[in-house]
Amino acid sequence: MGIAGKKILLTTTHQNIRSGGSIQLSQLARALTAAGARVEALFNYRAGADRESSNLTALEQAGVAVRFLRFNRWYHPAQIWRLRDWLRRGAYDIVHTHKGSDLSLVLLAGAGLPIPCVVNTRGVNFRLGLNRYKYRSRRLDRIIVVSQDSRRVMVDCGVPADKIRVIYGGADTERFRPLPAERAPVRAEWSIPPDALVSVVAANLVRQKGHGDYLEAAAALRAAHPELWHVFAGGGDQAPWRERAAELGVADRVIFAGFRRDMERVYAAADLSVMPSFAGEGVSGVLREAMACGLPVITTDVGGNAELVRDGETGLVVPIRQPAALAGALQRLVVDRELAARLAGAGAALVRSQFSVAHRMERILALYEEVFRDKGLPF
Template identity: 30%
Template sequence: MGNEVKKLCFVIGSLERGGTETHLKRVLPLLDRRRFKPSIFCFVRKGELASALEEKGVKVFEPVLFSSLTKHSALFKPLLLVASIFSFISYLLRNKPDVVHFFLPASYLLLGPISLLHKKSKKLMSRRSLNVYQQKYPAFIRGIELWLHQRMHGVIGNSQQVVNELKADEGVPTNKLHLIYNGITVRESSLSQREQIRVSLNIPPDRLVMTIVANLIPYKGHLDLLNACGQLPTRDWILLIVGHDSSSIQGELEHLVEQNNLQDCVHFLGVRNDVTDIWASSDIGLLVSHEEGFSNAVLEGMAANLPMIVTSVGGNAEAVLDGETGLVVPPHSPEDLANAMKKLLKDNVLRHSMGKRAGQRVRQCFSMESCIEGYEALYNQLFLEN
């Protein structure tokens, strides 16, 4: 690869809080600066997490017209789209990145074709979900995506199921496919910290706490979860729901809480900056999505030594070993979910033993060090092949 520092450009819509955006926030500052210089091009706007990255020396760019037109984004949407394209072209010409790495479908579909004009850079795409999202697009959009796959130097999945789908359904050649799992930095919490957190959240000491960290989006399965909670025979537990009301469904969820008489058990916490502490205050972790790639939230719960109850979608069952580190249930099934919750709520020994094994597994298999090594090895390989 030589001694020169390689410039890496990561392309995404914005850095508003979400799983992929949080992943970039964690990964980019840890890349070896002696070999790599990362920056981010946001084709919509910088977003909430941009300042945290900029404080750590990662430059974040946004379209030049965004700041002046943002208040009229609906009216000027076509102009903003054009501004994004021309800003990206300008960015490529001025910064001359060695690698252009796309995250999330919108950035890939909009700017992937434009990036091909920049012949000197290597092109990568990271897929972080199953391709269910393609069903809402016209057929020609899927065609563009498949066409782009063949012109990438590498296509990365964050779970084996995503990688398998890219190969079988979308024809990505095996020699271009790479698997890089999400990674997490484990922070240990003491028993006294756990108690302090529970007091701050007004959680009675005798209550078991279940936690789900997921933005309020229909496919995240919150309706299934609340319907499952309605089937639980006791009310000696607390459910903490952490996440932004991204799809404006909190009112519907709160109505379901009232219908099931769960007002004393279910707490909507909204967006929190102390998610690690909330996991540490919990006894059971949950992720009940209808579709998923590979969830950071699952790893965070496991890192807090929690048994996780997850649905069998995406990479969930690659992280959570059913019956060993948690329980895996079918999606869209409140009854199966309720049975899994009952099993862990009533069995202290099983809950603690599964949680201990979950903590061991995340430390052994999904460390942030392993994730960083995966990215750096891939970037090095691109230039060795040159």
């Protein structure tokens, strides 16, 4: 039997496919559909949302039924009732939630309904507060975390270890691969010289992603390495970061590329990629993508990133909130191009073998089967 024919609801409180959790949901939805499952992806409703720019049209074209329901954090009774009716009429074999808030709603709305398998994916490593109790619910069959570090945090917060499984996120290695033909045109778009060295930070412009620390590191290297340019690829308010770059004297070397749907081309224009975050990471998906594209990477030792980026083997790892250490790692890769090439090759091989979408899909299918077998249900 297997997954073919199973009716599966994947939920998220995201309104589009632009960030880690929703990207992983999209990849899973496509893979399950290709395997013969009947998949619905339930997103948060937002009036006037542009389906095309949110990548939802492409998901529908892959055969996934895209649905919308208004989610909010206040758990209004009408909202819970609508979701309950949805779950009852849907008669799903598997409900797989991808955020903490939609898990809460599913547990409330699904009380007493015969849902054979309920799974949650938790992609961050923040400690749990009062919300820890929902993860202990008997109606939640398994919790997928994306790193050993995230598992440790949940166990420390009292979540039963036997219901937690570590399944790393996956990179789409067909999409994210070296694209040398894109290097020159993308650089020309930003007016970056062909012989410059380019470092890309792929992250939304929010404080915990560490752009401030990165700019200080860039400033420390400006005099010694004027050939080094920096690209910030991510959505958010650019104004405070532009102001900070000007204060530090690096404004003419920092490109604010905004949110990009063609990150594989952005990586093609770069020589290395950096994740300077200091909080909240599971394992940063942008690191997997950059490594799959053949770039050497630097990450701070946040969340489970060091489980992917093994210092001196598949990349460089530096302490969080230490711009001087970050500058030192950047300089190593700028000066020692042989080291950069060795790390890039090892990183790409690791992603292809252990951090691909296909590898993640195999693990999730095995988890679904485990739940069904434990309950004596056919799979």
